[in-house]
Amino acid sequence: MTPATDNTTGANVRKGILLMSLAMLSIPLVDGLAKHLSADYSPLFISWARYVVACMIVVPIVMATRGSKIFPSKRLGAHTLRTVFLVTSMTLYFMSIAIIPLATAVSAYFVAPIIAVVLSLIFLKEKLTIRKLLSLILGFGGAMVILRPTSDIEFGILLAFGAGAFFALYMIATRQASQQSDPFKTLAFQCVMGAVLLAPQGIWTWTTPALDDLVFFLGLGAFSTISHLLSIKAFGYADASTLAPLVYLELVATAAIGYVFFTEVPELATIIGASFIVIGGLVLIKR
Numbered sequence: 001m002t003p004a005t006d007n008t009t010g011a012n013v014r015k016g017i018l019l020m021s022l023a024m025l026s027i028p029l030v031d032g033l034a035k036h037l038s039a040d041y042s043p044l045f046i047s048w049a050r051y052v053v054a055c056m057i058v059v060p061i062v063m064a065t066r067g068s069k070i071f072p073s074k075r076l077g078a079h080t081l082r083t084v085f086l087v088t089s090m091t092l093y094f095m096s097i098a099i100i101p102l103a104t105a106v107s108a109y110f111v112a113p114i115i116a117v118v119l120s121l122i123f124l125k126e127k128l129t130i131r132k133l134l135s136l137i138l139g140f141g142g143a144m145v146i147l148r149p150t151s152d153i154e155f156g157i158l159l160a161f162g163a164g165a166f167f168a169l170y171m172i173a174t175r176q177a178s179q180q181s182d183p184f185k186t187l188a189f190q191c192v193m194g195a196v197l198l199a200p201q202g203i204w205t206w207t208t209p210a211l212d213d214l215v216f217f218l219g220l221g222a223f224s225t226i227s228h229l230l231s232i233k234a235f236g237y238a239d240a241s242t243l244a245p246l247v248y249l250e251l252v253a254t255a256a257i258g259y260v261f262f263t264e265v266p267e268l269a270t271i272i273g274a275s276f277i278v279i280g281g282l283v284l285i286k287r
Contacts, residue, residue: 016238017246023230024249029223031093031102032257033216038098041207046220047091048202049209051194053221061229062188070188072181078173079186083193085170091198093163100156102258103266106251107274108146108160113281114139115168123172135283142276145269183232191225244285248278 030050037046062070072079096105117136120126143161147153209217234243251274258264266274 012237013242016234016236016243019230019234019237020243020246021249023227023234024246025253026223026227026230027250028102028106028254028257030220030227031097031106031254032261033220033223034094035097035102035262037213037216037220038094040213041209042205043094043098044091044198044201045205045207047087047094048195048198049217050090050220050224051087051191051198052202053217054191054225055195055221057221057225058188058191058228062184066182066184070185071192072185072189074181076189079181079189080193082170082173083190084197085166085173086190087194087197089163089166089170091201092159092166096156096159096163098156100154100160101264101266101270102262103251103255103264103274104146104157104270105160105163106254107266107270107277108143108157109164109167110248110251110274110277110281111139111143111161112164112167112171113284114143114277115165116171117284119168119172120175124175131283135280138276138280138283142273142280145273145276148269183235187228187232245282248281251278 034043034046034050041049059070093105093109096108114135117132121128121132147157147161255266258266
């Protein structure tokens with residue numbers, strides 16, 4: 001391999017890391033906007049509005065780049081199941097951040113990779129390795145620290161854990177679905193199907209947005225779309241094992257947004273529990 005090729009490869013990895021970092025730093029902006037809007041609107045309405053706005057952005061982009069066929073042509077049933085898990089996860093998460101601090105919610109939510117390990121053992125018949133067992137112990141310990149079962153368990157924390165559980169189901173469904181689908185078409189399908197699936201709860205909790213709030217709803221869908229597109233591009237430059245640890249930037253950025261905009265200071269139990277969960281997630285990464 002020539003030095004020029006090495007430089008090109010190194011440059012691509014750096015691009016991937018930069019894009020993934022930007023993606024993970026943009027997701028907490030969605031959380032912050034959702035929490036801000038939850039003061040005046042139902043989280044059920046906000047989650048539906050997010051998908052509607054995302055559709056308005058994603059569909060034209062995919063049509064311009066992929067033509068009129070904007071959805072995957074195969075395994076639509078699997079893609080639908082994945083979307084059901086994803087929108088359920090997001091709705092539960094938005095409900096949780098409406099009543100508990102952002103840092104607490106995202107810390108509980110990050111049990112998703114740990115739960116995915118358990119599900120993979122059950123449904124995908126994967127082997128239980130020492131690495132996976134250690135990850136499970138750390139993740140479970142972190143969850144117990146955050147939950148503090150000896151005290152009154154906050155409903156918002158349970159919602160956040162539920163969001164993580166459904167995201168774990170989404171991860172497993174993604175493994176079982178075809179991995180050869182165009183990621184942009186998959187994104188378009190998830191946006192449109194998500195808007196359709198959440199329409200009943202959006203109509204049921206309908207509140208006409210105030211003019212001053214329209215920019216926040218627009219930002220909700222825009223930053224969500226941007227984070228997805230950035231992560232898709234990032235995986236085109238670097239492999240998953242390189243980019244996977246960067247997902248924990250989301251936890252740090254979310255805690256920062258909670259502190260700056262909502263004066264939320266993470267409790268010691270949240271910090272300790274989140275640390276165990278992060279370490280448990282990192283253990284799963286094979287370098």
